[in-house]
Amino acid sequence: MNIEQYVKDLNAVHELYPEIYSYAMEHHVPIIDGDALSVLKHLIKMSGARKYLEIGTAIGYSGLHLLSVFDDSHLITIEKQSEMFDIARQNFEKYKVEDRVEAYLDDAKTLDLSIDEQSLDLLFIDASKGNNQHFFDKYSPYVKENGLIIVDNILLRGLIADDNIENRNKRKMKEKVASFNQNMSNSSYATSFLPIGDGLLVISKS
Template sequence: MEFKRWKNLGEILPQEVEEFIGSFGKKEEILIEIEEYAKREKVPILLPSSAQLLRLLVSTLKPKKVLEIGTGIGYSTLNIYFANRSSQVTTVDSNRKRLEVARSFFKRAEASIKVVESDGFDFIREELSEGRKYDFIFIDSTKGEYPFFNYKVQALIEPGGMVVFDNVLFRGYVAGRKYERRYERSVALLRLFLNQVKEYPNFRSYLIGVGDGLLVIENLVYNGGGGSEPGFLRD
């Protein structure tokens, strides 16, 4: 499921609002080039309001280890990297052609980013079997697959860490906006996913109406001074 972003910037917020947000504030020259490439070559990238929030989260949290599933041509990856250059960023995509483009942008930005060509699920399985964890995970891959990331990301995120999923509101269809019949399955899977996420023990989820809908999941289990002191959720 890929969205025709180059035709319509406004999925939830009106197009002119996204455009205004996109032109607000300072932006690295290479990000503008990637935006132009995406428009020209019809490749989906993060919407401006989502890019801003993602950047704010990373620059505030300063995560040590970041994992991204769904590199595309590297627009979100570079937003993450520029938000905190000392984060170790690993980005995964199964599309070789897009990764080649992303790699060339990373090289030009002199950004040291680990690029992995793999299916996201295979990669996560491998990381879990090696006991590796991340402080921040950004997932922007096939929306219908989100329910299958569920337990895996809970195991992969460090205590106090954060997981962000893009496109969870799917143009507002998930929240009740009218949609065509062909989107029924995707909408149902995203609703299932959001219902599952609400039940994660010791996690708090925030559903943010920017871009195409960002879901921010915070792992509330913190490591206390000498041992682990879980910050359990209380109703």
């Protein structure tokens, strides 16, 4: 057993939504890795965050987990793929949290949210990776002072450190994600780049 698997086993917890997890595995729906999810929920618990904006709903797996930390939390979530969006809505209804969810079937790059600036406790970016910078610039003003911004998949399953990518689209995506990562590293924000799951970037807005 290697160190990575050892830690993964220690972090393993009871899956709250096994049917959704199994569906994601069977249909190759990208969802947050278990290690990264554990850290995300731990950060929410420690910070007391109650109001979340999620960029990239997919089938509602991570959104349900966000809502599971506190019973009085509220989720705003955006998904542009209608098939995913419909499944997510069904999952929110199945687990009876639909009254705590404000879901948008729209493109997060162009959607104009009617919420106040600095009204969110947490921004979770988990959509098209090449748009991380755009999503950060567009939605970070909605996060209150001392709030959290979390970005998933900053390692691109190892592509971020691969200098020999032949596929042009993958190479362009790697360049965009690498640029965003470096921009955040050089910024005035407090940042932590964590080699957990597929890479988790934790940003404190202060």
